Amino acid sequence: MKFVSEDIHHCTLITADTIGDSFFPRTTQLLLEYQLGRWVPRLREPRDLYGVSSSGPLSPTRWPYHCEVIDEKVHHIDWTPSYPEPVYIPTGLEMEPLYPDSKEDTIVYLAEDAYKEPCFVYSRVGGNRTPLKQPVDSCDNTLMFEARFESGNLQKVVKVAEYEYQLTVRPDLFTNKHTQWYYFQVTNTQAGVVYRFTIVNFIKPASLYNRGMRPLFYSEKEANTHQIGWQRIGDQIKYYRNNPGQDGRHYFSLTWTFQFPHNKDTCYFAHCYPYTYTNLQEYLSGINNDPVRSKFCKIRVLCHTLARNMVYVLTITTPLKNTDSRTRKAVILTARVHPGETNSSWIMKGFLDYILGDSKDAQLLRDTFIFKVVPMLNPDGVIVGNYRCSLAGRDLNRNYTSVMKESFPSVWYTRNMIRRLMEKREVLLYCDIHGHSRKENIFMYGCNGTEKSKALYLQQRIFPLMLSKNCPDKFSFSACKFNVRKSKEGTGRVVMWKMGIRNSFTMEATFCGSTLGNKRGTHFSTKDFGSMGYHFCDSLLDYCDPDRTKYYQCLKELEEMEKRMNLEKICEDSDNSMIEITLDLESSSRGSDSSESNDSPTSPPNLTSQQKKKYLKTKKERNSAIASHQNDREEEEINLHLPGILLQKQKESISDVKDKRPNDPDEYLVDYFRRHLPDQGL
Numbered sequence: 001m002k003f004v005s006e007d008i009h010h011c012t013l014i015t016a017d018t019i020g021d022s023f024f025p026r027t028t029q030l031l032l033e034y035q036l037g038r039w040v041p042r043l044r045e046p047r048d049l050y051g052v053s054s055s056g057p058l059s060p061t062r063w064p065y066h067c068e069v070i071d072e073k074v075h076h077i078d079w080t081p082s083y084p085e086p087v088y089i090p091t092g093l094e095m096e097p098l099y100p101d102s103k104e105d106t107i108v109y110l111a112e113d114a115y116k117e118p119c120f121v122y123s124r125v126g127g128n129r130t131p132l133k134q135p136v137d138s139c140d141n142t143l144m145f146e147a148r149f150e151s152g153n154l155q156k157v158v159k160v161a162e163y164e165y166q167l168t169v170r171p172d173l174f175t176n177k178h179t180q181w182y183y184f185q186v187t188n189t190q191a192g193v194v195y196r197f198t199i200v201n202f203i204k205p206a207s208l209y210n211r212g213m214r215p216l217f218y219s220e221k222e223a224n225t226h227q228i229g230w231q232r233i234g235d236q237i238k239y240y241r242n243n244p245g246q247d248g249r250h251y252f253s254l255t256w257t258f259q260f261p262h263n264k265d266t267c268y269f270a271h272c273y274p275y276t277y278t279n280l281q282e283y284l285s286g287i288n289n290d291p292v293r294s295k296f297c298k299i300r301v302l303c304h305t306l307a308r309n310m311v312y313v314l315t316i317t318t319p320l321k322n323t324d325s326r327t328r329k330a331v332i333l334t335a336r337v338h339p340g341e342t343n344s345s346w347i348m349k350g351f352l353d354y355i356l357g358d359s360k361d362a363q364l365l366r367d368t369f370i371f372k373v374v375p376m377l378n379p380d381g382v383i384v385g386n387y388r389c390s391l392a393g394r395d396l397n398r399n400y401t402s403v404m405k406e407s408f409p410s411v412w413y414t415r416n417m418i419r420r421l422m423e424k425r426e427v428l429l430y431c432d433i434h435g436h437s438r439k440e441n442i443f444m445y446g447c448n449g450t451e452k453s454k455a456l457y458l459q460q461r462i463f464p465l466m467l468s469k470n471c472p473d474k475f476s477f478s479a480c481k482f483n484v485r486k487s488k489e490g491t492g493r494v495v496m497w498k499m500g501i502r503n504s505f506t507m508e509a510t511f512c513g514s515t516l517g518n519k520r521g522t523h524f525s526t527k528d529f530g531s532m533g534y535h536f537c538d539s540l541l542d543y544c545d546p547d548r549t550k551y552y553q554c555l556k557e558l559e560e561m562e563k564r565m566n567l568e569k570i571c572e573d574s575d576n577s578m579i580e581i582t583l584d585l586e587s588s589s590r591g592s593d594s595s596e597s598n599d600s601p602t603s604p605p606n607l608t609s610q611q612k613k614k615y616l617k618t619k620k621e622r623n624s625a626i627a628s629h630q631n632d633r634e635e636e637e638i639n640l641h642l643p644g645i646l647l648q649k650q651k652e653s654i655s656d657v658k659d660k661r662p663n664d665p666d667e668y669l670v671d672y673f674r675r676h677l678p679d680q681g682l
Contacts (some may be wrong), residue, residue: 006661017446048492058281061150061383063127064120064391068112070132074185076151076218076274079229084347084522087212088512094238094454097198097255098160099166109157110452111170114624119174123307133351143195147184150276151339153385154184160534162347164196167418174384175395179203180437181387182338183270190258197269198255198357200242206438209239210252213512214523218268220263230273232523234258256266272435272511273526275345276378277309284312284375286370295354296317296366303373306391309379311410311415316355316371318363327427330421331540334374334414334492338388341435343509343529348375351528352570355539363538368544369428372421377410395679397432400495415495429463429503429540430496436508439485442471442514445499445506463503466542471535507532571590 024587032039032596112128132148143165148155148156155170172178179201209214213234222228234256242253254629260267287293302313317328335348354373355362365371390396392407405412421427431444444464448457459480468477484494497504509532513523 001253002458032273033056034322036135057311058278058285060125061277061310062123062125063383064117065122065125065128066117067384068148069127069150070146070148072149073278073442074152074268076268077223077227077229078526079227079526080525081231083483084513084519085214085232086522088112088214088234088237089212090238091381092238095238095255096238096240096242097164097166097196097253098242099160099198099200100162104140105166105236105575107160108142108157108165108588109147109154109160111148111155112597116385117174119393123309137530141188141190143189144187146187147385148279149185149387150383151274152185153181153182153387155668161196161666163193165198167197167199168201170385172381172389172459173384173391175389177203178340178386178388181271181385183274183385184268186260186267186269187265189263189267190262192579192662194259195259198235199252200253200254200445201250202239202254203249204437205241205250207239207252207253207254208437208440208512209237211440212514212521215254215256217258217275218270218520220266221262230270238588259349271340272342273346273529275342275349277376277382280312280345280376283352284314287352287356292358297356302417303409303438303670305380305409306379306407307380307383309383311379312374312375312414314352314371314373314375316373317369318366326425327372328368329426330370331374331422331428332372332418332430333433334377334431335433335494336375336382337377337411337432338395339378339385339436340387341509343435343511343524344433344507345376346529346534347507347509348373350533351536352533354534361537365540369540370425372417374410374414376645377414397492398490398549400492401490401536403571411492414492415499418501419499426472427496427501429505430492430501431505431507431536432508434509436510437507439479440510440512441476441478441479442474442507442509445493445508446480446482447494447504448483458555458562461558462554463539463543464551465558466539467535469554471532473519474514474532476516507536589612 001009011577015570030041031044032041034040069477084187114134141162142159145154145157153170154167156168162167167182169179169182180203182199195270208412214234214237216230217233218230219228233375234516235255235258237254239254241250243251284299286297294318296318298315300313300315302311304310320328333348333351336342338344350372352375355365378386378390378396380386381389384391388395390408390410394408396411398407399408400411402408416425418430444467446460446464453597461480464475464480465477468475483499488494491507493504509529510524514520520530545551
């Protein structure tokens, strides 16, 4: 066939309309397979709209054709420690191992070359079908490593001493960067021996490992015998730069020591609690097979990825029975656009567990809203063990503005789904859930209001402020930011905000733990991450409570913060700044930047008085505590001995506070909150 070029022969599957010849019809439903020296046409298989079925197995997981995958399926039990696990406290005596290249060292694990192809070509169920290369025989005390399973990531292991190993993790497929996520298996262990592991090719100069984070460890014998799952472990933990910067790039190492609890055990290490594509499919299958939950949770396929894996979308609401359905506003949640941020999946699971539960509050939310949920935006990256990118070798969360549907299908279809939804009903809130690799706690990024919308400038901070009140030991309002940098204009948060969604957020969850309240100095468990799903729902009820007390209380606090910040600016300008206003660093009465607003806020959907949530016991107590705290603060302010010139400046500036506001309030306020505060006894 003269019109088929030799270049096309390297492809195994193409659509008819890519040939560009009148011989073929212009259609994407006709597929061509190159078999035995000729092109054989066939019809594309019908699209699976439902994704999971009550009868039959789950959709098989598809890998890039060259990826080696072991047959063994990895399974971990879900377990929460009985007490919070403390962060590591450095002793100052931690070693910084440096490993010069030596031909005498033994390579004990080497994965197939990840760069066999320059870009994604096609996928197969199970990946590479050739016999897998086996690691070295376990004839001595050498540890055996494996990572060729779902979400696994380990490229190379070198034995540098009897009980010391140098590890290299694989960059995201079809890139040479994003070495952050690791997840691998270790066998042939010896109990009571101190091993040292050092991962040598991290790229980020800052890491939570320098702030006390420990690696995660899982023992199959501990799980089978004592029902103990993932644990935080390690001693002599250090994160450090390991080279002078060859080829213009600096690399960083993570090292730790550890003793295995059992001989001949099968163990795993990971950067964060794994949550795979198969875990999601099994969870959705459980919903679909539940006769109660399946009535108000419909699971559909939003699109297929480059590797032809399914991207699921869930519609959660009480079945609509009348024409008033258009009055229901929508709430949209997405997660796992970055595959290595597994904590986002645990938050999403906590949200789904609660919203699909049988509590009265969950029922009230389903009656009030239509929830659209995309629990895993980047299943291809999750499957192959990427940290940030899809199989296109690109960060999907920078491509929400792209028109390249074939390259970035999940974000293209998500944006299109939201646009169509907005034509039918108002979208009250959009939240994309992420993980953060450099900061503790959980917080949000929002978008800044404009000079023409002073009311919105404050209102979009109300929901994060409520969340900090409902979850004071995990969620930090002071860490929230509300601005739009040029580099973030392609993110979901910014694109949805520009489409008209006023409450558009990115929720960032630390990989480590908390610096707040009773959780201070401890790691977050999967239960802690899951609880954020409940607190999200709880705060949504507060935001839409027909009793507007909490809403206006938060609005008033934000206005007071703006006044305080402008007053401080005036003091600095007049060189009479003799005091710094004392604020509780993690109090919900302080936080990010905001501006004054005398406009009446846009009303969220009201719940009827009969529907109002009544039985969450802490709510009444919390309101009482807020009122008491506010009275105490007002008394303290009256008793402060402010200089006369400061009081005079305050009176003179109240009328023109807007004109005195800094040109860049977001950056100014962030800088203000980072300052060293005076003695709390002021």
